[in-house]
Amino acid sequence: xxxxxxxxxxxxxxxxxxxxxxxxxxxxxxxxxxxxxxxxxxxxxxxxxxxxxxxxxxxxxxxxxxxxxxxxxxxxxxxxxxxxxxxxxxxxxxxxxxxxxxxxxxxxxxxxxxxxxxxxxxxxxxxxxxxxxxxxxxxxxxxxxxxxxxxxxxxxxxxxxxxxxxxxxxxxxxxxxxxxxxxxxxxxxxxxxxxxxxxxxxxxxxxxxxxxxxxxxxxxxxxxxxxxxxxxxxxxxxxxxxxxxxxxxxxxxxxxxxxxxxxxxxxxxxxxxxxxxxxxxxxxxxxxxxxxxxxxxxxxxxxxxxxxxxxxxxxxxxxxxxxxxxxxxxxxxxxxxxxxxxxxxxxxxxxxxxx
Amino acid sequence: xxxxxxxxxxxxxxxxxxxxxxxxxxxxxxxxxxxxxxxxxxxxxxxxxxxxxxxxxxxxxxxxxxxxxxxxxxxxxxxxxxxxxxxxxxxxxxxxxxxxxxxxxxxxxxxxxxxxxxxxxxxxxxxxxxxxxxxxxxxxxxxxxxxxxxxxxxxxxxxxxxxxxxxxxxxxxxxxxxxxxxxxxxxxxxxxxxxxxxxxxxxxxxxxxxxxxxxxxxxxxxxxxxxxxxxxxxxxxxxxxxxxxxxxxxxxxxxxxxxxxxxxxxxxxxxxxxxxxxxxxx
Numbered sequence: 001x002x003x004x005x006x007x008x009x010x011x012x013x014x015x016x017x018x019x020x021x022x023x024x025x026x027x028x029x030x031x032x033x034x035x036x037x038x039x040x041x042x043x044x045x046x047x048x049x050x051x052x053x054x055x056x057x058x059x060x061x062x063x064x065x066x067x068x069x070x071x072x073x074x075x076x077x078x079x080x081x082x083x084x085x086x087x088x089x090x091x092x093x094x095x096x097x098x099x100x101x102x103x104x105x106x107x108x109x110x111x112x113x114x115x116x117x118x119x120x121x122x123x124x125x126x127x128x129x130x131x132x133x134x135x136x137x138x139x140x141x142x143x144x145x146x147x148x149x150x151x152x153x154x155x156x157x158x159x160x161x162x163x164x165x166x167x168x169x170x171x172x173x174x175x176x177x178x179x180x181x182x183x184x185x186x187x188x189x190x191x192x193x194x195x196x197x198x199x200x201x202x203x204x205x206x207x208x209x210x211x212x213x214x215x216x217x218x219x220x221x222x223x224x225x226x227x228x229x230x231x232x233x234x235x236x237x238x239x240x241x242x243x244x245x246x247x248x249x250x251x252x253x254x255x256x257x258x259x260x261x262x263x264x265x266x267x268x269x270x271x272x273x274x275x276x277x278x279x280x281x282x283x284x285x286x287x288x289x290x291x292x293x294x295x296x297x298x299x300x301x302x303x304x305x306x307x308x309x310x311x312x313x314x315x316x317x318x319x320x321x322x323x324x325x326x327x328x329x330x331x332x333x334x335x336x337x338x339x340x341x342x343x344x345x346x347x348x349x350x351x352x353x354x355x
Numbered sequence: 356x357x358x359x360x361x362x363x364x365x366x367x368x369x370x371x372x373x374x375x376x377x378x379x380x381x382x383x384x385x386x387x388x389x390x391x392x393x394x395x396x397x398x399x400x401x402x403x404x405x406x407x408x409x410x411x412x413x414x415x416x417x418x419x420x421x422x423x424x425x426x427x428x429x430x431x432x433x434x435x436x437x438x439x440x441x442x443x444x445x446x447x448x449x450x451x452x453x454x455x456x457x458x459x460x461x462x463x464x465x466x467x468x469x470x471x472x473x474x475x476x477x478x479x480x481x482x483x484x485x486x487x488x489x490x491x492x493x494x495x496x497x498x499x500x501x502x503x504x505x506x507x508x509x510x511x512x513x514x515x516x517x518x519x520x521x522x523x524x525x526x527x528x529x530x531x532x533x534x535x536x537x538x539x540x541x542x543x544x545x546x547x548x549x550x551x552x553x554x555x556x557x558x559x560x561x562x563x564x565x566x567x568x569x570x571x572x573x574x575x576x577x578x579x580x581x582x583x584x585x586x587x588x589x590x591x592x593x594x595x596x597x598x599x600x601x602x603x604x605x606x607x608x609x610x611x612x613x614x615x616x617x618x619x620x621x622x623x624x625x626x627x628x629x630x631x632x633x634x635x636x637x
Contacts, residue, residue: 053537073540086538090556099552103543147542 004029010059034198037208079148087132094128100151118146241278257319262347268354282326284349295344400606407610428573439520447528508584520565527561
């Protein structure tokens with residue numbers, strides 16, 4: 001079956017610098033996909049190529065099988081919410097939302113009604129007569145969203161839209177955006193460098209680094225089965241252990257300070273002596289005074305304890321290998337900084353990445 | 356001790372005011388005193404009456420001159436706007452180098468003496484000048500009168516005042532966030548619709564600033580209309596000059612000056628209520 005949005009070998013170079021390297025991607029109709037990556041990883045460039053503000057050096061973007069190349073931004077019928085909302089300061093909220101309809105020749109009574117309905121959907125009923133400067137950041141955000149959706153675009157692009165909001169408002173808007181997106185069923189691409197945003201909102205996450213896609217998967221898969229070391233390090237916290245495979249059949253590797261470790265079954269097939277990276281999430285490690293039966297144990301010297309109330313992060317060393325352990329808040333009383341303790345895990349929680 | 360410090364902090368800082376005193380004294384002696392003097396003369400010369408004002412406001416000649424002044428100022432403002440807007444747009448949308456070149460050409464006329472510029476126009480537009488010669492050369496037997504007409508004075512005033520308009524509009528154009536234009540494009544706007552619904556309203560403050568500035572400066576123009584304009588279409592500043600220099604009618608001249616001042620202040624007051632005067636200089 002043909003995908004709704006398709007990127008085929010999209011490449012972008014600026015002189016000698018390659019901003020995007022042969023990006024291939026397929027997105028289904030109605031999906032909410034997040035482009036996640038640090039700044040300069042190519043996620044925004046990809047978005048701008050889809051929107052038509054940047055021209056791909058080579059490759060093509062297709063919507064429902066039709067190429068977008070050769071179409072100017074105003075011909076693409078794509079709704080965009082920009083980082084700082086880009087509301088027209090000389091127009092009221094309602095006029096801002098009516099604007100795309102006006103440009104499509106929708107006359108006043110019908111167009112204004114549609115715009116007002118859309119403002120109601122984003123929760124701004126009764127705010128139509130206000131100018132952008134009379135609205136709060138969150139409200140401006142909603143107006144920008146309404147404006148990008150009112151003309152029933154084939155795609156909705158959101159370019160780090162929550163960056164300027166404070167934490168509480170940000171969480172509220174994440175839920176709102178998700179709700180509105182579901183209600184309208186519009187295919188959406190959300191760009192962010194914030195992994196929690198990506199985790200909480202997306203159907204699928206596309207992880208970008210240095211101009212290429214590292215992984216495309218559901219949030220849980222990206223978290224539990226990162227394809228590369230970069231993904232493991234970028235999303236969530238990880239204990240990253242460099243090791244060498246000693247017995248591929250028994251899934252055993254050896255690491256300098258920890259010794260032999262058994263890892264979870266994986267798609268990579270390797271032979272003896274291959275260097276690999278092992279990933280253990282801090283919340284999968286248990287902390288105890290004595291070794292635990294049936295688990296892999298190691299002695300750790302506790303260096304720092306960071307208390308967050310409901311949980312705590314215990315940072316220490318196994319030999320020279322730095323280790324982070326996430327424990328429930330109540331459990332942290334058993335240990336003090338500077339003491340020795342045992343850390344343990346099961347082979348299931350050791351995720352192996354081939355280099 | 357805490358209380359003493361609090362008291363010291365409460366005392367308004369006098370330094371900024373102290374720095375302003377030389378300027379204040381200068382303005383008082385050379386501007387305020389003469390102005391008050393003019394105001395007094397307007398009601399005491401030749402006798403203590405309001406007759407001067409009555410003549411200025413009711414007399415047909417004076418009304419015509421005032422009307423002509425406003426017409427000319429309006430025309431100059433409009434012409435400046437038509438010249439300045441495309442030029443400012445060009446500056447804003449060309450490379451840094453080109454923008455600097457245009458800026459240099461525009462401000463060059465600022466650095467040339469006022470009188471020199473006016474005489475240059477006299478040479479250019481005069482009966483023995485290159486423009487008349489050209490018109491004759493292309494076969495028009497009786498060339499039009501260019502110098503000493505409303506055309507010549509308007510042209511020269513536009514030349515002098517256009518930079519004010521350009522700078523005002525350019526500074527506003529520069530501040531427009533390019534994302535707003537992208538955003539408009541993504542919403543389906545292009546070409547003239549984008550200009551009319553987004554670009555033009557965003558530059559409106561610059562247009563308003565430029566127009567008020569040019570109009571107000573133009574109201575009081577003296578040298579250019581006197582030297583280049585038609586004697587039949589005198590402007591108010593010229594008439595004040597004539598009154599004082601030729602007729603020694605200090606009272607009449609002063610009354611007209613006060614009316615001109617009042618009109619100018621009224622325009623600025625309206626502008627201030629609408630936009631805020633502090634924005635006038637960008």
